[in-house]
Amino acid sequence: MMNMLAIFGLGTPEIIAILVIVFLLFGAKKLPEFARGLGKSLGEFKKAKSEFEEELLKTEKETMSDASASKTEVRPSPELSQPIDVEVEKTADSKPEDK
Incomplete structure (x- = not known):
């Protein structure tokens, strides 16, 4: 709270003066x-x-x-579980890979 009051430039004397004014305005009963x-x-x-x-x-x-209740187990179809053979053609521009 003191940091917030420091932002407004209020020191101890100013805070005491404000409290006294509030006390005088509202009185001891209020x-x-x-x-x-x-x-x-x-x-x-x-x-x-x-x-x-x-x-x-x-x-x-x-x-x-x-x-978690609506989650169902997903199983791959048999067609997708088998490997696919792919042939790659080599062109004249292709370079041998370094390993």
């Missing part, structure tokens, strides 16, 4: 209510985030299990 509301909203955000992550993991597991 600040605890504000903090409580902020805490509840952060809690709800974390809860929604964890539910979303759980749903993603659940969907991913279902997708993986569906993919």
Whole structure:
């Protein structure tokens, strides 16, 4: 947080001045209510985030299990498993290969 405040050029005196102004504007009674509301909203955000992550993991597991269940064994056809004889003609331009 201090790095972010340093970006804006705020030092310790400026932060203290801002906090005093906020305290004077909202008063001692409103600040605890504000903090409580902020805490509840952060809690709800974390809860929604964890539910979303759980749903993603659940969907991913279902997708993986569906993919593994739908896999079938692929066997080559007998025609393709036999070697094919190919004759290569040598031309005058071809050079002998070095091994």
